[in-house]
Amino acid sequence: AQKITQTQPGMFVQEKEAVTLDCTYDTSDPSYGLFWYKQPSSGEMIFLIYQGSYDQQNATEGRYSLNFQKARKSANLVISASQLGDSAMYFCAMREGRNDYKLSFGAGTTVTVRA
Amino acid sequence: ETGVTQTPRHLVMGMTNKKSLKCEQHLGHNAMYWYKQSAKKPLELMFVYNFKEQTENNSVPSRFSPECPNSSHLFLHLHTLQPEDSALYLCASSQPDRIDEAFFGQGTRLTVV
Numbered sequence: 001a002q003k004i005t006q007t008q009p010g011m012f013v014q015e016k017e018a019v020t021l022d023c024t025y026d027t028s029d030p031s032y033g034l035f036w037y038k039q040p041s042s043g044e045m046i047f048l049i050y051q052g053s054y055d056q057q058n059a060t061e062g063r064y065s066l067n068f069q070k071a072r073k074s075a076n077l078v079i080s081a082s083q084l085g086d087s088a089m090y091f092c093a094m095r096e097g098r099n100d101y102k103l104s105f106g107a108g109t110t111v112t113v114r115a
Numbered sequence: 116e117t118g119v120t121q122t123p124r125h126l127v128m129g130m131t132n133k134k135s136l137k138c139e140q141h142l143g144h145n146a147m148y149w150y151k152q153s154a155k156k157p158l159e160l161m162f163v164y165n166f167k168e169q170t171e172n173n174s175v176p177s178r179f180s181p182e183c184p185n186s187s188h189l190f191l192h193l194h195t196l197q198p199e200d201s202a203l204y205l206c207a208s209s210q211p212d213r214i215d216e217a218f219f220g221q222g223t224r225l226t227v228v
Contacts, residue, residue, distance in 0.1 A: 004157070033215055043124075043203060044117055045158075045219035091158070101146060101214045102171070105158040 004106035021077040023092030034075040035093040082113045118142045121220035136191040138206030146211045147189040152203040165211045196227045
């Protein structure tokens with residue numbers, strides 16, 4: 001079964017506007033971590049933001065925030081004030097267990113920011 | 116620059132060739148990973164090394180042979196590949212059990228012809 005589901009293959013957003021990327025996950029482990037990565041055309045995976053399953057507050061990192069809804073098993077990424085440099089592929093990933101080193105990735109969402 | 120360097124960035128090889136991908140990090144990490152990213156598929160973990168010892172082989176075919184001579188270097192030796200092996204191969208490193216602090220390289224874009 002798919003552990004991470006990203007239902008939006010591609011999205012367009014106007015510069016300076018906000019965009020929300022959907023991510024739902026499936027796990028029976030009470031301890032898990034959720035990640036978002038950005039992959040520009042150059043290929044590397046750039047870590048953006050992390051949310052632990054026991055974290056009480058939603059994670060924020062600059063223009064990135066994670067809308068964590070535990071009961072719905074969703075971890076949507078919100079990018080505020082989009083910039084042209086935000087155009088990239090975005091991946092949601094999950095680590096199950098507190099110390100597991102494996103990441104399960106979603107299929108990704110391509111974001112294109114328009115001027 | 117993430118601190119994880121992969122070479123070559125692009126590789127085209129025939130099905131009978133033997134080639135190697137290289138990954139190098141000087142972040143002081145003791146865990147290194149190989150991931151495969153195929154078109155329209157999620158990233159797949161292939162191998163994990165902790166302190167130079169292989170701790171994970173995710174049912175990878177034997178035509179992919181990893182090697183970790185020290186904590187800073189990781190290789191992926193390739194031989195008799197198939198066209199469906201064409202993909203972006205990403206290397207990552209972290210401290211053991213700290214995948215939440217992993218750094219990725221830029222990947223090697225492999226095309227098997």
